[in-house]
Amino acid sequence: MGFMYAAYSVVWIIIFGYMLLIGKRHNSLKKDIEFLKQLDK
Amino acid sequence: MSMNLERETAILPIEEVVQIKTSMLTKVLYAGMVVSMLAAFYFIFMYAEVEKTMGVVQKIFYMHVPSAWVAFLAFFVTFVFSILFLIKRKRIFDTYAYVSAEIGVVFTAIVLTTGPIWAKSSWNTWWAWEPRLTTTLILFFLFMAYLMVRQMDGVWDKKARLAAVFGIIGFADVPIVFFAIRWWQSKFHPIVFGDGPSQQGGGIAPSMLVALLVTIAAFTFLYAYLLHKGVSFENMKIKVGHFKEKLRERLEN
Numbered sequence: 001m002g003f004m005y006a007a008y009s010v011v012w013i014i015i016f017g018y019m020l021l022i023g024k025r026h027n028s029l030k031k032d033i034e035f036l037k038q039l040d041k
Numbered sequence: 042m043s044m045n046l047e048r049e050t051a052i053l054p055i056e057e058v059v060q061i062k063t064s065m066l067t068k069v070l071y072a073g074m075v076v077s078m079l080a081a082f083y084f085i086f087m088y089a090e091v092e093k094t095m096g097v098v099q100k101i102f103y104m105h106v107p108s109a110w111v112a113f114l115a116f117f118v119t120f121v122f123s124i125l126f127l128i129k130r131k132r133i134f135d136t137y138a139y140v141s142a143e144i145g146v147v148f149t150a151i152v153l154t155t156g157p158i159w160a161k162s163s164w165n166t167w168w169a170w171e172p173r174l175t176t177t178l179i180l181f182f183l184f185m186a187y188l189m190v191r192q193m194d195g196v197w198d199k200k201a202r203l204a205a206v207f208g209i210i211g212f213a214d215v216p217i218v219f220f221a222i223r224w225w226q227s228k229f230h231p232i233v234f235g236d237g238p239s240q241q242g243g244g245i246a247p248s249m250l251v252a253l254l255v256t257i258a259a260f261t262f263l264y265a266y267l268l269h270k271g272v273s274f275e276n277m278k279i280k281v282g283h284f285k286e287k288l289r290e291r292l293e294n
Contacts, residue, residue, distance in 0.1 A: 003162040007101040007155045011108070014154070015263070018147045022267070026274060032281055039288065 064273070070266040077259035081252070089252035101159040103252055107260035108151040109177075113215050114264060115145030116184065120212035123205035132279065133272075135201040138208055140271035142187050144264060149181045164229055172221035173230045180218055183211040 085103045092099035122138035125131075156174065157167040168174065187207045193200055222230045233245055245253070 001097055003098050003158050004100055007104060007158040010154045010158065011104045011151050014147060014151050018144075018267070022270060022274065029274070029278060029281060036281070036284060036288065 067266070067269060067273070070262060070269055074259065074262040074266045077255070077262050081256040081259040084252035084255045089248045090246055092249075095163055098159065098162045101155055102249075103256045105152060105155045105159060106253060107256045108148045108155065110257055111260045111264045112145050112148040112152060112180075113219070114261070115141045115148060115268075116180070116208075116212050116215050118268070119145065119184075119187075119208045123208035126201060126205045127209075130198075132197075132201075133276075135197075135205070136272055136275045136279075137268070138205065139191055140268055140275060142184055142208060143271065144267050146181065146184045146188060148264075149177065149184065152177060153181060160229070169229050171227050171229050172225045173218060173227065176214060176218045176221050180211070180214045183207075183214055187211055 081103070085100055089100075089103070091097055118141040119138045122134045122141065126134035126138060156177075160169070161167050187204060190204045190207055191200060221227070222232055
């Protein structure tokens with residue numbers, strides 16, 4: 001039973017970790033765009 | 042004429058260059074992924090019967106096999122778009138190949154972590170240097186190297202060409218991983234479908250097959266969602282890069 005929980009946890013930690021990474025990249029790009037907007041004014 | 046020239050040299054506002062709206066396709070893929078994932082969990086834990094020898098640990102199979110399927114699919118997409126890039130030299134093909142390879146590496150990492158956990162409980166060892174495990178590890182390292190090529194300094198076109206060649210050669214390992222247990226004798230890895238030289242395919246109960254197919258569909262939705270999201274992000278990054286270049290030129294003059 002413990003092995004199954006461990007495997008399922010690992011799967012979702014990796015998937016959510018990757019999604020979190022994508023989210024972080026998006027946020028940093030959004031900040032970049034906001035900065036460019038200010039610079040462009 | 043002068044109007045056109047003015048428009049060509051002018052920098053469009055950043056809002057026009059980059060649109061940070063969530064597209065309809067993203068929403069559809071996200072909804073499809075959530076619904077199919079919930080259905081997959083229902084089929085895994087409520088519908089599929091518990092395997093007699095391994096017991097509940099066998100349910101790792103429903104995460105392990107779909108992850109391997111997505112990894113293979115992702116590397117196949119990288120292979121196709123790498124060929125397309127080398128023929129047509131369009132940046133969008135390179136973007137698809139890159140994002141798909143990254144997703145492939147993530148899912149290969151899942152295969153390489155769930156596999157040993159399952160192996161410890163059923164083979165009593167975390168790792169065995171048998172054909173499938175070894176070729177999967179090689180596949181992981183090949184595409185890790187592909188991602189490292191992408192991080193190199195230099196002109197994108199050169200990097201993209203090198204990565205495309207890497208992506209095509211790297212994909213050659215995918216059929217080897219799949220057929221490894223069928224071509225070479227394997228004491229550990231069981232064949233489920235079809236027969237091999239050292240063993241016959243064990244087959245699968247109908248309820249387990251249904252659960253497996255639903256999970257594969259859910260993971261494919263997840264892959265499509267991640268690919269779409271990744272490609273739109275990369276496109277946005279490229280546009281912001283171009284905008285920065287233009288803005289720098291204008292500020293310098």
